[in-house]
Amino acid sequence: xxxxxxxxxxxxxxxxxxxxxxxxxxxxxxxxxxxxxxxxxxxxxxxxxxxxxxxxxxxxxxxxxxxxxxxxxxxxxxxxxxxxxxxxxxxxxxxxxxxxxxxxxxxxxxxxxxxxxxxxxxxxxxxxxxxxxxxxxxxxxxxxxxxxxxxxxxxxxxxxxxxxxxxxxxxxxxxxxxxxxxxxxxxxxxxxxxxxxxxxxxxxxxxxxxxxxxxxxxxxxxxxxxxxxxxxxxxxxxxxxxxxxxxxxxxxxxxxxxxxxxxxxxxxxxxxxxxxxxxxxxxxxxxxxxxxxxxxxxxxxxxxxxxxxxxxxxxxxxxxxxxxxxxxxxxxxxxxxxxxxxxxxxxxxxxxxxxxxxxxxxxx
Amino acid sequence: xxxxxxxxxxxxxxxxxxxxxxxxxxxxxxxxxxxxxxxxxxxxxxxxxxxxxxxxxxxxxxxxxxxxxxxxxxxxxxxxxxxxxxxxxxxxxxxxxxxxxxxxxxxxxxxxxxxxxxxxxxxxxxxxxxxxxxxxxxxxxxxxxxxxxxxxxxxxxxxxxxxxxxxxxxxxxxxxxxxxxxxxxxxxxxxxxxxxxxxxxxxxxxxxxxxxxxxxxxxxxxxxxxxxxxxxxxxxxxxxxxxxxxxxxxxxxxxxxxxxxxxxxxxxxxxxxxxxxxxxxxxxxxxxxxxxxxxxxxxxxxxxxxxxxxxxxxxxxxxxxxxxxxxxxxxxxxxxxxxxxxxxxxxxxxxxxxxxxxxxxxxx
Numbered sequence: 001x002x003x004x005x006x007x008x009x010x011x012x013x014x015x016x017x018x019x020x021x022x023x024x025x026x027x028x029x030x031x032x033x034x035x036x037x038x039x040x041x042x043x044x045x046x047x048x049x050x051x052x053x054x055x056x057x058x059x060x061x062x063x064x065x066x067x068x069x070x071x072x073x074x075x076x077x078x079x080x081x082x083x084x085x086x087x088x089x090x091x092x093x094x095x096x097x098x099x100x101x102x103x104x105x106x107x108x109x110x111x112x113x114x115x116x117x118x119x120x121x122x123x124x125x126x127x128x129x130x131x132x133x134x135x136x137x138x139x140x141x142x143x144x145x146x147x148x149x150x151x152x153x154x155x156x157x158x159x160x161x162x163x164x165x166x167x168x169x170x171x172x173x174x175x176x177x178x179x180x181x182x183x184x185x186x187x188x189x190x191x192x193x194x195x196x197x198x199x200x201x202x203x204x205x206x207x208x209x210x211x212x213x214x215x216x217x218x219x220x221x222x223x224x225x226x227x228x229x230x231x232x233x234x235x236x237x238x239x240x241x242x243x244x245x246x247x248x249x250x251x252x253x254x255x256x257x258x259x260x261x262x263x264x265x266x267x268x269x270x271x272x273x274x275x276x277x278x279x280x281x282x283x284x285x286x287x288x289x290x291x292x293x294x295x296x297x298x299x300x301x302x303x304x305x306x307x308x309x310x311x312x313x314x315x316x317x318x319x320x321x322x323x324x325x326x327x328x329x330x331x332x333x334x335x336x337x338x339x340x341x342x343x344x345x346x347x348x349x350x351x352x353x354x355x356x357x358x359x360x361x362x363x364x
Numbered sequence: 365x366x367x368x369x370x371x372x373x374x375x376x377x378x379x380x381x382x383x384x385x386x387x388x389x390x391x392x393x394x395x396x397x398x399x400x401x402x403x404x405x406x407x408x409x410x411x412x413x414x415x416x417x418x419x420x421x422x423x424x425x426x427x428x429x430x431x432x433x434x435x436x437x438x439x440x441x442x443x444x445x446x447x448x449x450x451x452x453x454x455x456x457x458x459x460x461x462x463x464x465x466x467x468x469x470x471x472x473x474x475x476x477x478x479x480x481x482x483x484x485x486x487x488x489x490x491x492x493x494x495x496x497x498x499x500x501x502x503x504x505x506x507x508x509x510x511x512x513x514x515x516x517x518x519x520x521x522x523x524x525x526x527x528x529x530x531x532x533x534x535x536x537x538x539x540x541x542x543x544x545x546x547x548x549x550x551x552x553x554x555x556x557x558x559x560x561x562x563x564x565x566x567x568x569x570x571x572x573x574x575x576x577x578x579x580x581x582x583x584x585x586x587x588x589x590x591x592x593x594x595x596x597x598x599x600x601x602x603x604x605x606x607x608x609x610x611x612x613x614x615x616x617x618x619x620x621x622x623x624x625x626x627x628x629x630x631x632x633x634x635x636x637x638x639x640x641x642x643x644x645x646x647x648x649x650x651x652x653x654x655x656x657x658x659x660x661x662x663x664x665x666x667x668x669x670x671x672x673x674x675x676x677x678x679x680x681x682x683x684x685x686x687x688x689x690x691x692x693x694x695x696x697x698x699x700x701x702x703x704x705x706x707x708x709x710x711x712x713x714x715x716x717x718x719x720x721x722x723x724x725x726x727x728x
Contacts (some may be wrong), residue, residue, distance in 0.1 A: 082442050082510075089512045095686055117481075118517045119686045120507060121597070143484060146446075147451045154484045155519055233485070322459055322483045 023165040035065040035098040042112035045071035063092035073257035104130035112142030116157035123180040129168040131180020139228040177205040179263030187220040240340035244270030250317035277333040387529040391421040399462040401427040405475035406466040409435035429455035437621035468494035476506030480521035493532040495544020503592040541569040543627030549586040604704035608634030614681035641697040
């Protein structure tokens with residue numbers, strides 16, 4: 001399999017996304033310039049499997065330090081952010097050095113935010129090891145969570161490169177496949193009907209070939225990169241990437257970022273967004289049924305999950321969503337496949353919809 | 365006295381610095397646009413004196429929330445940063461709202477970094493209440509301290525306006541005058557010989573007129589703004605603004621950011637930089653003697669202070685300076701008045717200089 005290369009343009013510079021088998025053994029080769037020292041941030045799960053490979057990929061002239069946080073969303077918070085800074089300082093990391101984010105979305109967001117703020121900003125690259133990270137590793141959004149909201153504390157900081165080794169996906173558990181594929185199908189829903197059909201036609205996730213997943217990642221990244229290029233700071237079209245995320249983030253926050261993965265929560269959010277879309281745009285030919293079937297086929301937690309949450313508590317989280325404006329809740333819906341749009345809701349009307357949605361899911 | 369207006373251009377947008385008497389009563393008037401909600405961050409000392417004035421300066425349609433941190437450099441750290449975020453979330457602050465930094469450099473840096481990272485960045489303005497803040501409020505450098513180094517965690521985030529009420533300087537204690545005037549004379553040293561003479565000719569700080577200090581602040585801000593416009597992200601000439609800061613930051617860090625003010629520490633650093641400059645550029649006509657006299661005239665803590673510090677400990681801090689590159693220490697010196705330059709030192713040679721400097725100060 002050849003190495004795919006996708007250029008991404010941003011206001012603060014351009015970088016490449018490389019997708020291929022075994023790239024973790026050649027990280028230094030794909031860097032846009034030479035660095036004196038690198039500081040690799042990873043998690044305990046990934047460290048066991050791939051940290052040595054990445055460390056060994058650097059030539060002996062490069063000083064390599066590493067720091068490992070516990071695996072899981074709980075590492076994406078202030079205490080670990082501070083610890084990363086402490087270890088970076090202690091390892092003598094300088095402004096002209098490089099931080100490497102080796103792992104999934106949690107490590108990418110955390111390490112990226114460390115890079116954004118260490119000495120007011122150092123270079124970093126993403127070396128994603130999950131499907132979900134095809135989304136988070138592109139676009140320069142970096143952040144940590146606040147107990148009261150996901151990604152509430154962060155900034156925009158573009159990586160110098162994204163180096164995607166598809167071999168690392170072989171060991172992903174089913175729940176991580178579901179988490180990542182929710183963002184893949186989200187990209188298809190907002191931009192590419194053909195890709196959406198490709199998603200609907202997929203076999204069970206453990207039967208997907210390396211070539212197929214590389215192809216879907218490339219398409220997803222291309223969609224994301226095109227939108228980010230147009231609107232780096234999320235003043236306009238970038239908001240559409242939040243399809244499913246208003247309710248999804250609220251569910252994640254309510255679960256304490258532990259009992260459900262990001263993508264699985266977003267999948268419920270997309271399902272809700274399609275439910276709302278069908279009511280807002282009754283003439284549109286929306287794939288609500290096919291999407292619900294796809295969720296069931298791939299064992300997404302849907303009906304069972306929603307029963308676990310207090311709707312008032314979810315609404316409190318939704319009201320803190322970053323897309324809101326003038327106390328008005330704004331949700332990304334689809335007026336048709338590939339046509340996202342931002343629709344305002346009052347708290348009351350959205351609560352009524354949420355209750356109706358839960359009943360519908362319960363009875364489906 | 366009329367209101368002075370200085371435009372500042374940056375890559376991410378232009379803003380104005382307003383300097384005048386009583387401006388804290390007209391904050392809303394000087395905003396570049398209308399905001400729905402503002403969140404004022406200040407400290408306990410300033411809150412007592414000016415918070416009500418600033419709150420009252422907003423019309424009744426604007427929702428105003430406030431958060432007060434304890435006065436002093438110790439508030440510029442992770443815990444207070446997190447608290448500011450918590451209160452901003454709880455007050456319902458949205459992405460399109462405004463944060464107001466009301467206070468000196470500590471509040472400006474802290475509130476600015478909160479603004480830089482709250483929901484990945486919201487607008488903010490600086491309402492400085494110290495002379496020192498003429499330096500920190502312009503240029504978009506925002507940060508908090510790490511126990512191992514000052515301003516280690518931060519970013520670049522330009523304010524929407526700087527609204528400087530010179531009346532707030534009337535209540536400044538002597539130590540704050542010394543702290544701020546060190547940065548004023550630093551600006552003169554690196555860029556304006558005439559202004560330097562004006563500084564040397566000043567009467568004792570408590571006898572300076574409102575017009576004179578407004579004039580010096582305007583000149584200082586103009587120098588800083590010109591340099592920042594040229595080099596926003598400190599890749600080149602902006603480094604020259606760090607004259608005196610390598611040793612100054614080390615002294616502050618060693619003192620735990622409490623027993624000496626920023627500017628008083630920088631004054632020692634400038635004295636050291638002039639000492640080194642005279643040795644590097646023996647032909648230059650440097651103002652070492654006049655500067656030392658100026659320090660003595662205005663009661664800066666110099667010789668006594670340096671004895672309090674362990675030089676090895678200072679060197680450890682200096683080695684972590686953000687200007688360093690490839691393990692080489694780099695210090696801003698003057699090849700003549702208005703001509704700063706970056707000079708590399710090895711750890712050993714700098715230590716020898718530091719010992720010699722301390723002896724010279726001891727015997728002076």
